[in-house]
Amino acid sequence: MxxxxxxxxxxxxxxxxxxxxxxxxxxxxxxxxxxxxxxxxxxxxxxxxxxxxxxxxxxxxxxxxxxxxxxxxxxxxxxxxxxxxxxxxxxxxxxxxxxxxxxxxxxxxxxxxxxxxxxxxxxxxxxxxxxxxxxxxxxxxxxxxxxxxxxxxxxxxxxxxxxxxxxxxxxxxxxxxxxxxxxxxxxxxxxxxxxxxxxxCDLTRKNLILMKKDLTMEDRSLENRLYSRFKAVKKAVRKYQDTGSVVIYASTIDYVDALYDYLSEYFPGQVVGNHSKMKPHKKEKMLLDFLTGQRKIMVATTAFGMGVDVPDIELVLHFNVPLSMVDYVQQIGRGGRDGRKCRCVLFYEQNGDDQKIFASFCKKSQNSKMLKQRYQEMQDFVHSTGCMQQDILAYFGQATEKTCQKCTNCAKERRK
Missing domain, CATH: 3.40.50.300 (P-loop containing nucleotide triphosphate hydrolases)
Incomplete structure (x- = not known):
């Protein structure tokens, strides 16, 4: 046509x-x-x-x-x-x-x-x-x-x-x-x-490799659990970043600031941050540095990047479980816009740390019932053993018989 x-x-x-x-x-x-x-x-x-x-x-x-x-x-x-x-x-x-x-x-x-x-x-x-x-x-x-x-x-x-x-x-x-x-x-x-x-349209993004990692710990100290998660972020960046850019999503401003400080020690001159409480001039400068490729690692809260075209993102990492499937799919959608492979790594845990963050969002919400339903849908996705790509497509009403063969769950199935 x-x-x-x-x-x-x-x-x-x-x-x-x-x-x-x-x-x-x-x-x-x-x-x-x-x-x-x-x-x-x-x-x-x-x-x-x-x-x-x-x-x-x-x-x-x-x-x-x-x-x-x-x-x-x-x-x-x-x-x-x-x-x-x-x-x-x-x-x-x-x-x-x-x-x-x-x-x-x-x-x-x-x-x-x-x-x-x-x-x-x-x-x-x-x-x-x-x-x-x-x-x-x-x-x-x-x-x-x-x-x-x-x-x-x-x-x-x-x-x-x-x-x-x-x-x-x-x-x-x-x-x-x-x-x-x-x-x-x-x-x-x-x-x-x-x-x-x-x-x-068909929502399949074949160049996105969906991954998830359970960071549950027996340690009772929140500080120790967070430090372990910080180290896991550093390891993922070193493992999956080649020449492209990285976006790391965190649920709170405090986590964004803490990750920014931590990663700046290991990747000097490469890290920028983005959240609503940042001073406008500083925020604009950091965003420009990331968009122009002068700095390659962005740590941000949820709204960052919606529709912004940074073509070379090869790692999208979620430090916390997103509040909904819509948030998750929007955020991994930033990856691989130039066609390159992009790893999308989702951290989750069963210590209840992310659950407490979600509870704080609920208190501020005008519709906590709807928020809880969407968060439960996200939890169902996190704990599903099926192909992650299939689960996403099914959530948005698109059926496919083929598994992606690349996600964490598909890889586990192959090793059986």
Whole structure:
């Protein structure tokens, strides 16, 4: 199936020679004016699915809602490098910069505007947007609606109402690598979609080698257990890092800081950190060092890296068990985006240390029942003896008879 003729100028603008077949059908759905949902693996090129139709309608505005500032900066820079009229609004912009962006909105001179969902609640922003010719609203990483909306970012639950109250309802596009079949109806309801077209791609990532390691200890000292886990991190980095990058996920800011200090001793000049309490200037510098390859080891909390394209990651390590399968799949999805093999190593233990961290998250949650259900699903995955790849695909409603032959469980089965 060839792309529509009207896409050719847009593809040329973005220096795209050809499209994948998984991209063409949802692009055509958007061009026909349908609300559209896409579930596709990381590195598939989901951004192009909305960016190319937006460039066909370059005289209208496409509003893109992203979960993180790092992702906003990354997307806007790429578009601007192609000479495309794109900008963003966030809390780091000065009042004069914000007024300049709003002025560009009112003049109709922007093709793309990137924001976080919190921006939609600004009455000034709502007033400016009401004067625009709005073509499409994009919710990138739309799993955040159900994953984060009920916990620490309720602005995600207000997106549908925002869309409903616009003077003219625009087309809506939502995408993520982690959409379950039963959540499509929920997304459609929350976003007030009109009979959306849903496209689901094969989620298999053959270059990811899934591994897990039980670090349960008889030692009663938490300090000793953590130190043993720190040493296991160091060993994994030395064993699996070659020339590429490493991402290490930890559940708390304290763990991120402690891992950063520990690893900096053994890998001097190579380690950076990322969490919400870090000073903005320091955080930006560390992120840039990692994105440009000047430093190769990133220690971060959950939200880091969502949609950020670092192509050479060859080790993704979880210091703690993630809170949900969605978090886990999103995070391992950062690996091997350039096609190289990537080890995805999951640490777990049965001393109850991670369980205590989870309990603290539950206390802060508005929906602890849902959080407990998702954490139990993650625990079921951790303790399953089946092929880890098959278990992931089954969780997202995709059946496959073939085992991956590479994960920890498949390797154990071969040795029997």
């Amino acid at each position: 060839k792309p529509d003729y009207e896409l050719k100028p847009a593809m040329k603008k973005m220096q795209i020679q050809s499209l994948r077949k998984e991209q063409i059908k949802p692009i055509q759905s958007i061009l026909k004016g349908h609300d559209t949902i896409v579930s596709a693996p990381t590195s598939m090129g989901k951004s192009l699915i909305y960016q190319l139709p937006a460039l066909v309608h370059t005289h209208q505005l496409t509003l893109v809602i992203e979960p993180t500032l790092a992702l906003i900066y990354d997307q806007v820079k790429k578009l601007q490098d192609f000479g495309i009229s794109a900008d963003y609004l966030d809390h780091t912009r000065s009042k004069s910069q914000e007024m300049s962006v709003l002025a560009a909105l009112s003049k109709g001179s922007l093709t793309f505007l990137y924001v976080t969902p919190e921006r939609l609640q600004s009455t000034r922003f709502q007033a400016s947007l009401s004067m625009c010719d709005l073509y499409m609203v994009v919710i990138d990483e739309c799993h955040c609606i159900t994953e984060w909306g009920y916990t620490f970012r309720d602005a995600y639950l207000q997106i549908g109402q925002f869309i409903e109250e616009l003077p003219r309802k625009p087309m809506v596009f939502a995408c993520s690598a982690t959409i379950q079949e039963h959540t499509v109806e929920d997304l459609s309801d929350k976003l007030h979609l009109d009979a959306p077209k849903w496209f689901r």
